[in-house]
Amino acid sequence: MPSRPIAQPLLLASLIATVVVPAFAQQAADGELQSVVVTGTYAKNRRTIDSESPVDIIGARELQASGSTELATVLGRLLPSMNFPRPSGADASDAVRPAQLRGLSPDQTLVLVNGKRRHTSAVVNVNGTQGRGSAPVDLNAIPLSAIDHIEVLRDGAAAQYGSDAIAGVINIILKKGANGGEVEVGFGEYQERDGKQKTLRGSTGFSLGDDGWVRVAIEAADRDPTNRAGADFRTPTEPRYGRVNQRFGDPETKPRTLFVNSQYRINDNVDWYAFANYGRRETEAAATWRTSGRTPLFPEGFLPLENSTSTDATLVTGLRGEVSGWRWDASLNYGQNEFKLDLDNTANLDLGANSPTHFYAGKLSNKQALFNFDVAREFPVEAFSGPLTVALGVEARHEKYEIGAGDLASYSGTGAQGFSGFRPINAGSNSRHNESIYGNLEAEITKQFSASAALRHERYSDFGSTTSAKGSARYAFNDKVSLRGTASSGFRAPSLAQQFYTITTTNFSVVNGVNTPIETGTFAVGSAAAAALGATPLKAEKARNYSLGLQLQPTRDWTASIDAYRIDIDDRVALSANMTLSPVLRNTLAAQGILVGAGRYFTNAIDTRTTGVDIVSTYRWDLASAGRYDFTAAYNHNKNTLEHVNANPAVLSANGLTLIDRQTINRLTVGSPKDKFSLATDWTLGAWNARGVVTRYGSFTVPQNSAALDQVYDPQWVLDLSAGVKLSKNWRLSVGIDNVTDRYPDQVTSLGNLNNNGINPYSGFAPNGFNGRYYYAKAGYSW
Template sequence: MRPRPLLLASLISSFVLPAFAQEQAVDGELQSIVVTGTYAKNRRTIDTESPVDIIGARELQASGSTELATVLGRVLPSLNFPRPSGADASDAVRPAQLRGLSPDQVLVLVNGKRRHASSVVNVNGTQGRGSAPVDLNAIPLSAIDHIEVLRDGAAAQYGSDAIAGVINIILKKGASGGDAEIGFGEYQERDGKQVSLRGSTGFQFGDDGWVRIAIDAADRDPTNRAGADFRNPAEPRYGQVNQRFGDPETKPRSLFVNSQYRVNDDIDWYAFANYGQRATSAAATWRTALNGTAQRTPLFPQGFLPLQNSKSTDTVLVTGLRGEATGWRWDLSANYGSNDFKLDLDNTVNQDLGANSPTHFYAGKLKNTQALLNLDVAKDFPVEAFSGPLTVALGAEYRHEEYEIGAGDAASYTGSGAQGFSGFRPVNAGSNSRHNQSVYANFEAEVTKQFSASAAVRHERYSDFGNTTSAKASTRYAFNDAVSLRATASSGFRAPSLAQQFYTITTTNFSVVNGVNTPIETGTFAVGSAAAAALGATPLKAEKARNYSLGIQLQPSRNWTASVDAYRIDIDDRIALSANMTLNPALRNTLANQGILVGAGRYFTNAIDTRTTGIDILNTYRWETRDAGRFDFTAAYNHNQTSLQHVNANPAILSANGLTLIDRQTINRITVGSPKDKFSLATDWSLAQWGVRAVVTRYGSFTVPQNNATLDQTYDPQWVLDLSASVRLGKNWRLTAGVDNATDRYPDQVTSAGNLNNNGTTPYSGWAPNGFNGRYYYAKAGFSW
């Protein structure tokens, strides 16, 4: 990593500036007990051998957004959450990245239990292309007590996906207390109106139990930052804004239930369940009235904007027993989770059906399901030579996964299919499953008052690709109460998802050819299919990772803590969706003989080795005054750089036909597509019933690559200021008003070179880390008891 002025300023700030409230506790305390990444009891954030951020209720409520991923993107320097538009299902299920890695290389837990992934595969030109990660926005804020983010590899502790880190969402619990809130918001451009309602309350469950219920609901209107369409003066809507480019219309509804009951003095029963639906209406590309000089369709003589109307349904049930016997803490649980994604097309046509075409189409569905059984045990053994106990944790897990594709109605895929999204065909439909078993062991000990260490090993066996073993070692040494060092080294893995192995569809993609956005029928082939084999595909295998980190923790005083953590993550055999390979006549004929009529093809492949290096700097300082209230000053910085280490040789069949499996754009999307850094400064002030929060965030530069290097565009850093103020009225009421992006800053506009802005109709990049909607005003009224 080359020294940079901002990096040097941040390093200085970690020692001389009052600072950031990430490694802080819930409810305003500067330290807290953590449960993520450890099996020991009473482990504090300051004692952890790996960096753990705690996001409390104040941070979760501190912006106008009601989307979890948006909130995390604003409070976590290492998390990136762009807002793609015009990217099909990725508009409805947007991926988030930790440490610049793939969205599916972070593990998401709820109360320590694995959350199911979305069924949607990001197959268009977005960040996270090729991934099918957990949909963070399906988890309602009203159900969350706090969030623990482990910024370290943890596959040896938790299994697949935990390469970039672990996000553990801790639910509210207990029978006492409750809260309700209604919120309103609107953008400066008088669009994107939002109304939200959420609440949480608890009840006694008999004499020895409790049940807590949380609900979330919101209506969010779309935003539109599209430019006027000046492509063809003969068009009836020439010069008007025809495209819709921005956030989609969304209507999420979610119910979360968390419960516990004491069976006897040694055993507790627990369960939590979630049911949520999110309806989304996203816009595809505007279809002009004329196709050349001919009318495109008599059904829409002015042209038309296809709408992709989806419904994403998440269902979760986790239940188990936990207790203690002969000194062993044990937890036996069952975990079921699924995501069902159904897609309809409206306001569009199938041109091959002419005037007889319907204008509404059912395009099909995707469904991803997981079911787990877990047994975890842990015990603290006294060791005479140690200053603390040796914690031994053992566990076993069985997991079954299933991925299903359901076909749409015939009109959605006949011929070229429905404009905007050609439906899933019967040949695409089917259900595939796998299972795996795993065992693990974890050891933690405080060897002396200054020195602690831990080690973990995990072995897994998958029915589809075989065995894998991961290991991790961590240590921490405290020189004194103010200074300590921590370090970790681990191996890890990510199993290829069923979606990456079996997702298949034929649809219309647009590619810029000689300055013209040209539609091309593109087949996405299952890697084990005959079509993929004809293009050189080989079976997928697990990604392999090696994580290393070294950090320093500082606590100069009771009110001031700081940490600096450097890390390196090497990943071999990264899974990527190949380039959209435009096929020559010979290959088109090969696929046509299989009944597949496409002009381009792609499939998933293990093809790339990368190295990610970075540094996290986190601080917190609290200033208590006698008359002016309390100030929490904050600062945080993340610098992240990914470099290419190796690309596999191109398949011989592709080389013989002048094609490249992994093109320049695919590689550079991984290496330069995420912001290189993020820097934030914040102040929270509270006095009696008043509170004020100000946060300024600098989102670093990023590059949107093309296969033609002259068309690459590097976007300048963007500074964003968020402001909010609140007042408590009496004992129960709280009013909040705020402005996100108070200075109304927009990212750079997309260059017109190569027509990457679609003749000015789509002027902003969907890779922009803070979106491109501008200033947002909001107000919230909350009641708590």
């Protein structure tokens, strides 16, 4: 599908409307300057304007101001430093898509719900997508209907929260209270008459006597697939020559989610709280079209379908209160994700006409259980203008990762086409535990100067101990100008999935211009097979974060901040190259009973540096009879560079192989957009409101192992418009168009047949996807 020229009048109008007054900004909610934040601080009543680290607050209005009902998609549009591409044909990564903050690995961002650590997905992204090798939190398992607001800490915070908080922290705050409720139905469709989406969501509260409440949120959606594949002109003798055989786009998904949040006052000093969720998402994604003549079951060829079921469950409960001036919080936290995969419309070619066409390929499961106990208290210090906040805490965490085998037909021989099932040799359960102790000091030393320090020590049962520290400070020159800065060390523990995920499956590589299948083994790093290829045990990633920010508040209605940052990460955990094995190594693995033509494993082989700048602010213009305008602009520039690569293992060098290839390195450094810039205007007048956002997604590169095959993608401008009206006290209606000008990213070059003879015309690295214009309407009732 060709890229359409942008509608210049629409774009120009949006730009003029946005920058006619001074603003370099993010969307402001009512009273945002006085908003109290809880992320990254233990102090009471810490406001965003006083924060020593940059914190964005995203309200429910912003979250629901687009046509998407996926949290990761919405955040990818609202946060200038977040990247959420939409890969296709990437097996489980089609169903659980990873999001990046500041161009780093998806699992280097910590996700909290109500301040408590969220469990990660069981899916490991092992194909050639952004986030390859990661197993992050599935943001799309959290429904928008349950969210009150989100706090995004754009700073390293491992000294405060532990593993994963290298790029930043996303803290999702749930709706609370017994009062009020809402229900909303929505419908949308793409310009190409596909991808229809029907959504039902709602939230309401109930009283628990006079001292408590429970809040319930539900969401259900049916999303049809999209398809932007080109016609198949590869082989004139094929029965389906010239037809669209492939499915390339968004998968079909059917999420169903329930969230419950509650609190009850036991007495004047103790509250009980709990929140829980259960969610189930069914996804149907397509593998690569198989041509005719492979099996008598499909004489014209066939398209394997990967039908997955991802189930998430969480229960967090605890007590909090105050005694002798100490605030305390004790909680238990359990979360799990289970990912089951079935295959349909496919065959095991080794079984011929006797092959089934449905296979159970196995399951992945990830579980975590935590105990936290935190205390905090303010102490008056005569020399300080404000109290000294002292916070202490302990945490114990247990994790368990399991792989379950599929049925025999799914993995015997070459296995089911599309995805060879998990074998009994892959199956197993592995666990670990860790304990941590931490402390935090925060104080307003003078009216102009505040500072804080944090220290955290953790001991893991599988790789030992680590200590992280953080210091931060803020100095206000006056009411209009202040300077803030942070310096911290951090870490990320290699996940159990990265240590123990193992499977043999069919990958496709371009050989002499032809997509060629090759049996590829992903080996657990501690296995004999990985050792034969030079693997060594994984260790924790080590990070050093630095930031320096300028805060400006020229007027009551205009704020701006400029934050520069640098993140150095040593020993990054990465999935190695797909190494096509020499005869010697194939024989070595065959002696272990492993028959593959290629192999890979996880390794700590790369050091990187990330540098960048965020510019955010807001300007509000109230014209009374003409309405109120909130002008928005946000900018992120981000650069990832390679600092060091470990020496290639001797056994690989002796066999002409490279553990970390050019593509692996450049996927980390240039695969995500180097910048993103958005301009927006929100208008409100009585019952009416409207919003316009124009976003520029910066240039990125899809790397190959041959530099001649690299493709640099041009920046892409996208315009989103929406409008709403309150029909009565309770009823509201909104309509909108995402990607008004129907913009598509550059098409994949035919050089080296990277577009599979035109069948796959777009790149899964594209930050705004490749579905085109989207129309939607929503109707809501609130009370």
